[in-house]
Amino acid sequence: MTPAQSPITSADKTFFQLRTDIVEGVxxxxxxxxxxxxxxxxxxxxxxxxxxINRLVACHIVERRANVGARVVNLTTEGLIELYxxxxxxxxMAARLAASNMTDTEIxxxxxLLNDHFEEVKQGHSYYQEAxxxxxxxxxxxxxxxxxxxxMLTDGIxxxxxxxxxxxxxxxxxxxxxxxxxxxxxxxxxxxDGELAEILMRRHILYSKNNIxxxxx
Amino acid sequence: MTPAQSPITSADKTFFQLRTDIVEGVxxxxxxxxxxxxxxxxxxxxxxxxxxINRLVACHIVERRANVGARVVNLTTEGLIELYxxxxxxxxMAARLAASNMTDTEIxxxxxLLNDHFEEVKQGHSYYQEAxxxxxxxxxxxxxxxxxxxxMLTDGIxxxxxxxxxxxxxxxxxxxxxxxxxxxxxxxxxxxDGELAEILMRRHILYSKNNIxxxxx
DNA sequence: ACCGGCTAGATTGTCGACAATTGACCTACA
DNA sequence: TGTAGGTCAATTGTCGACAATCTAGCCGGT
Numbered sequence: 001m002t003p004a005q006s007p008i009t010s011a012d013k014t015f016f017q018l019r020t021d022i023v024e025g026v027x028x029x030x031x032x033x034x035x036x037x038x039x040x041x042x043x044x045x046x047x048x049x050x051x052x053i054n055r056l057v058a059c060h061i062v063e064r065r066a067n068v069g070a071r072v073v074n075l076t077t078e079g080l081i082e083l084y085x086x087x088x089x090x091x092x093m094a095a096r097l098a099a100s101n102m103t104d105t106e107i108x109x110x111x112x113l114l115n116d117h118f119e120e121v122k123q124g125h126s127y128y129q130e131a132x133x134x135x136x137x138x139x140x141x142x143x144x145x146x147x148x149x150x151x152m153l154t155d156g157i158x159x160x161x162x163x164x165x166x167x168x169x170x171x172x173x174x175x176x177x178x179x180x181x182x183x184x185x186x187x188x189x190x191x192x193d194g195e196l197a198e199i200l201m202r203r204h205i206l207y208s209k210n211n212i213x214x215x216x217x
Numbered sequence: 218m219t220p221a222q223s224p225i226t227s228a229d230k231t232f233f234q235l236r237t238d239i240v241e242g243v244x245x246x247x248x249x250x251x252x253x254x255x256x257x258x259x260x261x262x263x264x265x266x267x268x269x270i271n272r273l274v275a276c277h278i279v280e281r282r283a284n285v286g287a288r289v290v291n292l293t294t295e296g297l298i299e300l301y302x303x304x305x306x307x308x309x310m311a312a313r314l315a316a317s318n319m320t321d322t323e324i325x326x327x328x329x330l331l332n333d334h335f336e337e338v339k340q341g342h343s344y345y346q347e348a349x350x351x352x353x354x355x356x357x358x359x360x361x362x363x364x365x366x367x368x369m370l371t372d373g374i375x376x377x378x379x380x381x382x383x384x385x386x387x388x389x390x391x392x393x394x395x396x397x398x399x400x401x402x403x404x405x406x407x408x409x410d411g412e413l414a415e416i417l418m419r420r421h422i423l424y425s426k427n428n429i430x431x432x433x434x
Numbered sequence: 435a436c437c438g439g440c441t442a443g444a445t446t447g448t449c450g451a452c453a454a455t456t457g458a459c460c461t462a463c464a
Numbered sequence: 465t466g467t468a469g470g471t472c473a474a475t476t477g478t479c480g481a482c483a484a485t486c487t488a489g490c491c492g493g494t
Contacts, residue, residue: 058275089310
């Protein structure tokens, strides 16, 4: 799913591990992160834990107050809306750029990916499950070829999005509609129509937000 | 200009200092950042330097390779374009949200700010100088009330933008035209027309990008 | 002369100990 | 009883030393 992360240093590994544990809910939202405690739990020095925590702060997964400590962020409705506004903006741009910058083979790969998903939908499997949706969005993000943008989305935003999805249990009913939206986005990209691709991607994410927002009220 | 940063810890101060020195060009782009050397220069321990560098890595001002070291990023045309694509996307969204979320007093403050600038323009002062432009964009960003978005722009993107501006010397000729663009954006926000505000802001940044791109060829 | 491996120096990564700050509890006093 | 102040334990911030890793230069073989 996500491309091979290659943890080199001990701090890398600890960062990835901690991030996974928080996103998956092993460490609950709002939890205080005690450096000494984590240090013993993960079997590394406090310096390593500190570096990992600082990186999590940079992705907005953890908040730190000087001389007081670090806490996992709380999952709020406002936070989720903020996140989706950013997604709408950045992924819309990614789709626009992808229409210009994806190679023909990348596009045909994306189309065949979509066909595979179509088969699953026909057989009644819920399409809007993590893997398929994430995979789709992921390829378009990579297709934009803007490294800074790619990094912001894949290193920063997406883990937070996933945290909300996992912990608020969002495997919503937007099955076939979401699939159609994906199909139209790919069509626009294949036609090299960046403007349309952006509009469609933004609407797609906006619908998603509205759907979730409805469920949370 | 930028709101009061309150450096608490020694690492905070070192981070701000280092960032300023890099953005202003005291430490040139592409320079290798030796931890021990910086440690003696700034009069703090290596741990503090490491934390500061890691934060700079998170803002994409510095790149680090494990076991090798950290370097200040190189300023490339591609990097600048990437940055402006992100700005177009995020600040467009900020303008849209600002049209909904700014208070009436914030809007009237913004209008009077623009009037002050207009006086300067009438008197022949180059409007498109750092202070005025940054101030304008800054207020709109804050006006969006999306804390995550605010943080991405003010902590992340803007220092890089400034680094390009300072080091590539961009005090371009877009004087009165930029002022008009600002005026129209404020009008849209005052009318609570988010959609138009976004379109105008995106075009404003796009023009800016084209202008710079033209000068760099 | 050129290429591959090896050694030495320097740099980064990790660790445990010490210093500084915070928050809570406890006490004294109005 | 409630509040202000002080004390103490616990946590975070900072430091210097040690271990692991990379780069550059040297040496020997082909």
